[in-house]
Amino acid sequence: MASSEATNLKLAISTGDSRAFKALFDSYYPRLYRLAYHYLKSDVACEEVVSDVFIKLWNNRTKLVAIETLEFYLFRAVKNQALSYLKKEMKAVYSLYANSPSESNRIDYLEPDQMLIARELNTYLQKAIEELPERCRTIFRMVREDELTYKEVAQLLDVSPKTVENQMSIALKKLKLALDAYNQTTAPTQYISLFSALSLLEYMGS
Incomplete structure (x- = not known):
């Protein structure tokens, strides 16, 4: 539609x-x-x-x-x-899982200063995602956030898998440009790759 x-x-x-x-x-x-x-x-x-x-x-x-x-x-x-x-x-299963010591005592691996940087970067990336074209943003979120395959997204949106692939490529290129701009404002020792940034999105969203 x-x-x-x-x-x-x-x-x-x-x-x-x-x-x-x-x-x-x-x-x-x-x-x-x-x-x-x-x-x-x-x-x-x-x-x-x-x-x-x-x-x-x-x-x-x-x-x-x-x-x-x-x-x-x-x-x-x-x-x-x-x-x-x-x-x-x-x-019942979720209750047992939630009461598991390994999960209930989970400690974030990030130090306080790292968490501050992570939150700042997460906010920056979320803003960049919101600025993507509407269809591009929808496809990116369905693939990255909803963990659907290109084929599944194509079926749901009634488009070709190639269209999904192209839109994901556009999204990643735009996010890479946004990330490059972010890195220019930080010290060289804090350079963050696109792969690390996308992993951060998953971490902050968990």
Whole structure:
């Protein structure tokens, strides 16, 4: 679905247009279902999760105008709902895991001064990510944050794997330029590579 079409549907739904809601549901349900299945591996659970997301969207339709990218919002909502479903179904397992001494006593490996630098760099990188073109930003987050493969992202966004690859290349080049600018403001001994920066994003997001 084109960005402009999604925006028009979003505005129509926010006014209570049920036909626009059905059009959005029909357009995105298959891809959202595939995303849910990536986490749940259960048809019943996937149907429940995706349906819940659409129900919540309709119940909060007056707030839709504040959502910048409806497509990314739906994908993130399904991911979060799927993870919540897993946590609910596996409560006993998660409880044991949380009470494990090795996890409950986990100590961050960064020293205080390193943590300060890490937080500053994380803020800088997040700003750079937000400045990426909309589709480029969505694909980058789905690959890096949601840990989906290029093929899975291509299926969900209804684009070719090559398009995903190209957009990821654009994102990484832009982030590399942003990181180069950041490194120029720090001492040479604090030079940070793109690989280290991306690893930091994963660490700070965990």
